[in-house]
Amino acid sequence: MIARERFIAMLFVLPAVLLIGLFVFWPAVSMARTSLHQQRLTDTHAGPPCGGENFRAVWEDPDFRAAAWNTAYFAVLVVPLQTALALALAVWVNAPGRWTRGLRLAVFLPTTLSLTVVAVLWDLLYEPAQASGSGLFNGLLGSLGLPAQPFLTSPAQAMPCLAAMSIWQGVGFQMMILLAGLQSVSGELYEAAALDGARRWGRFIHVTLPGIAPTLTLVVMITTIFALKLFVQPYLMTGGGPQGTTRSVVQYMYEAAFSRRDLGLACAAGVLFFIAVAVVAGVQRRLFRSAEALT
Amino acid sequence: MSRRTGTIRLRRSLPGVVAAAVVGLLFLAPVVWMIAASFKPEAEIHRDVASLRGFIPTPATLDNYAAVPQRTNLATVLANTFLVVAAIALGGILINGPAAYAFARMRFPGRDVLFLLLVVSIILPLEVIVIPLFMTVAGFSGAVDLVGDRIFALGALSVPFMAKAFNIFLLRQYFLSLPRSLEEAAFLDGAGWWRVFWRIALPNAVPAVVTVVLLDFVVHWNDFLWPLVVCTGQDTRTVQLALGNFFTEPPISWGAILAYATLATAPVMLVFAFGQRWIVQSVAGTGVKG
Numbered sequence: 230m231i232a233r234e235r236f237i238a239m240l241f242v243l244p245a246v247l248l249i250g251l252f253v254f255w256p257a258v259s260m261a262r263t264s265l266h267q268q269r270l271t272d273t274h275a276g277p278p279c280g281g282e283n284f285r286a287v288w289e290d291p292d293f294r295a296a297a298w299n300t301a302y303f304a305v306l307v308v309p310l311q312t313a314l315a316l317a318l319a320v321w322v323n324a325p326g327r328w329t330r331g332l333r334l335a336v337f338l339p340t341t342l343s344l345t346v347v348a349v350l351w352d353l354l355y356e357p358a359q360a361s362g363s364g365l366f367n368g369l370l371g372s373l374g375l376p377a378q379p380f381l382t383s384p385a386q387a388m389p390c391l392a393a394m395s396i397w398q399g400v401g402f403q404m405m406i407l408l409a410g411l412q413s414v415s416g417e418l419y420e421a422a423a424l425d426g427a428r429r430w431g432r433f434i435h436v437t438l439p440g441i442a443p444t445l446t447l448v449v450m451i452t453t454i455f456a457l458k459l460f461v462q463p464y465l466m467t468g469g470g471p472q473g474t475t476r477s478v479v480q481y482m483y484e485a486a487f488s489r490r491d492l493g494l495a496c497a498a499g500v501l502f503f504i505a506v507a508v509v510a511g512v513q514r515r516l517f518r519s520a521e522a523l524t
Numbered sequence: 525m526s527r528r529t530g531t532i533r534l535r536r537s538l539p540g541v542v543a544a545a546v547v548g549l550l551f552l553a554p555v556v557w558m559i560a561a562s563f564k565p566e567a568e569i570h571r572d573v574a575s576l577r578g579f580i581p582t583p584a585t586l587d588n589y590a591a592v593p594q595r596t597n598l599a600t601v602l603a604n605t606f607l608v609v610a611a612i613a614l615g616g617i618l619i620n621g622p623a624a625y626a627f628a629r630m631r632f633p634g635r636d637v638l639f640l641l642l643v644v645s646i647i648l649p650l651e652v653i654v655i656p657l658f659m660t661v662a663g664f665s666g667a668v669d670l671v672g673d674r675i676f677a678l679g680a681l682s683v684p685f686m687a688k689a690f691n692i693f694l695l696r697q698y699f700l701s702l703p704r705s706l707e708e709a710a711f712l713d714g715a716g717w718w719r720v721f722w723r724i725a726l727p728n729a730v731p732a733v734v735t736v737v738l739l740d741f742v743v744h745w746n747d748f749l750w751p752l753v754v755c756t757g758q759d760t761r762t763v764q765l766a767l768g769n770f771f772t773e774p775p776i777s778w779g780a781i782l783a784y785a786t787l788a789t790a791p792v793m794l795v796f797a798f799g800q801r802w803i804v805q806s807v808a809g810t811g812v813k814g
Contacts, residue, residue: 231631237717238632245623246638248687253645256656263656273663321544326537328544335548337800338555341792343746345764346785349771350558353778365557365578397551405800458651461748465768479651479749486655487753495655503652510647 257503263496270490283497293498295473296481297505299388303477304456306392312449314396315403320437322404323411333408337401344398344461351394352466355380381467384474391462391475399455403448410444411437439521446517450510457506478502553579562588562782569778588779592787595780596766597758605762608681609744613737615686620736623687624695625721629707642689650750657684658753677760681751685744691736698732699725731802738799742792763788 264283267276287293318336322329339347356364358377367377381387414437422432438445460479463469469476469484478498486495556579561569563581566588592598626632627639650657661680668676702725710720726733751765761769767784 234630234717235632238626238630238635241622241626241630241717241721242632242638244619245642245687245692248619248683249642249645249689252657252660252684252687253648253653253689254641256653256660257648259659260653260656263659318547326540328537328541332544332548335551337796338793339551341742341796342555342785342789343748343764343792345746345748345767345771346558346789349767349781349785350554352771353782354554354557365554397554401551454647454649458649460651465771479654482655483749483753486658492655492659499652499655503648506649506652507647 260496260499260503263492264500266493268492268496270486270492272492276493279493283493284501286494287497287501292473292476293478293481296476296478299474299476300457300459300478302388303392303395303459304453306389307395307456308449308452310392311396311400311403311452312445315400315407315448316445318400318404319407319411320433323408333404336404339398340401342398345465347394347398348462348465352381355390355466357382382471384472387467387471387475391459391466395456395459395462399452403452406448407441407444410441414440442517442521446514446521449517450513453509453513454506457502457509478505558782559786562779562786564588564779566777566779569782588777588783589787591777591780592784595777596770596784597761598766598784598787600759601761601763601766604678604681604760605745607678608762609741611678611682612685612744613740615682616688616691616736616740617733619687620691620695621726621733622721624692625699625725627692628696628699629704629725630717642692645689646693654749654753660684661754673757674760677755677757680754681760681762682744685740688740691740694736695729695732698729702728734799735802738795738802741795745792 263275265278265280267279267282268274269276318332322333322336342350354365356367357379358367358371363371363377364380366380370377379386380390418436418440419432422436427435458479459477460483463475463477464480464483467475469480479502482495482498482502485491485498560579560581563584563586565583565585627635661684664680665676667679671679706728707720707724710724715723746764747762748764748768751762752768755761755765767781767788770781770784
């Protein structure tokens with residue numbers, strides 16, 4: 230009976246394990262291997278090993294350094310702002326009332342748009358002022374008597390513009406997850422805190438935050454990985470410009486493979502990217518663990 | 525009396541209502557503007573962009589929607605995307621369902637190690653391995669001669685995403701929360717594992733199954749990067765890739781682009797209207813329990 234259970238369990242698990250092995254782990258391993266070899270896009274097999282040559286080329290490539298900085302800058306803009314905004318909105322719409330339901334729906338609506346749709350739409354909204362008319366934002370600035378802004382055409386403004394747009398698109402999903410977390414915090418804790426004379430802010434710090442700490446951890450980690458994966462927005466809206474200020478790491482990998490046709494280079498960049506993602510996720514986990522231990 | 529307390533309540537909540545309306549409008553406005561503009565003649569879209577008239581499609585026209593199938597192979601692209609998403613969702617249930625059930629209920633050697641490996645693969649996003657995954661899929665390109673370009677492309681778009689560690693994890697959590705008594709009764713009646721899984725466990729896990737299917741639908745309907753990497757011809761594109769091409773290849777006609785964007789969004793909005801609560805609860809649940 231036990232032997233039969235073992236055999237059937239293997240059959241149940243086998244297809245999933247094979248497919249995940251083939252399409253997740255095997256690519257990860259072959260990425261590490263290709264990063265140490267010369268291989269052009271048209272080669273079906275890895276060329277001669279070249280030691281750390283690809284890594285040196287990536288590391289010394291000013292485009293890669295810029296891409297790494299840009300991606301980090303985007304994450305630093307998006308993660309704290311989007312999390313704080315999502316938390317504020319979640320606490321706000323957690324109050325009973327008809328209008329909070331409406332607000333919840335309104336904030337959630339943009340998350341149903343794909344990044345492709347958002348990029349296309351906001352490209353039009355960000356259009357600089359020109360003779361044929363201007364984008365929505367410059368039109369609004371104009372009607373308020375404020376000077377027109379270059380937005381995506383300015384090296385200084387382009388990345389903050391992409392960040393603002395991404396926050397607008399994504400904050401509703403984070404808000405809903407945090408809302409589910411808020412609603413699982415026991416009401417008795419709030420009553421006890423109120424009896425102890427805790428004010429609104431005190432209740433938020435001492436009851437709400439510890440109560441949703443695991444959910445908040447999840448939200449921050451998901452948002453960080455989403456931010457580091459940045460690709461569609463610069464690829465479609467700016468092409469990585471102006472002056473390379475919005476090129477992301479994923480875009481660099483894509484261009485290394487399909488424009489420069491150098492798979493070794495792309496895989497070396499991928500290995501570095503993987504290490505960065507893993508380190509960031511690991512550090513965040515550890516930080517949140519110790520923060521939870523403190524409260 | 526009651527009227528008076530009503531007014532007082534309204535007066536007190538008025539600042540909150542106004543603030544909610546303003547914030548709500550910030551999120552709604554671009555979406556409403558997109559849909560409104562998709563019903564406008566091309567020339568009006570830019571002219572009205574900064575005024576309130578931008579939000580009201582007068583005069584309304586369906587010309588932009590009529591132009592979409594003329595400018596692109598819309599029917600083929602929609603059919604491709606539906607096929608890919610359906611294959612991922614259906615294949616996903618067939619592959620992830622039994623695996624999740626085995627991890628939840630059955631004993632076998634190496635179970636814990638395999639499960640740990642699966643959890644590790646959750647944190648490996650597609651973007652990290654997109655280039656080597658492309659190389660892996662290209663390794664199968666000999667099959668093109670067998671099945672033809674289109675089938676191969678649809679396979680390349682769907683097969684790599686059928687087995688998904690996150691879905692196995694989510695389904696397993698749900699199976700673990702089911703009472704064992706139903707399954708035990710079936711075993712006493714002489715049913716085997718396969719039968720118990722299909723007849724008892726899976727039908728009782730409908731909320732988790734629906735969540736997994738809806739998530740797969742939204743994620744892969746909206747994906748851009750992977751179709752960009754593997755689609756080589758006009759006839760193998762998915763809806764987001766075709767929209768991206770529409771947006772970058774001249775001549776640019778904004779009316780048709782916005783109509784296309786609206787069409788591409790409508791199915792996802794429907795899915796969320798139907799399943800939003802389930803999706804959010806199960807994603808939040810993985811954080812609370814895990």
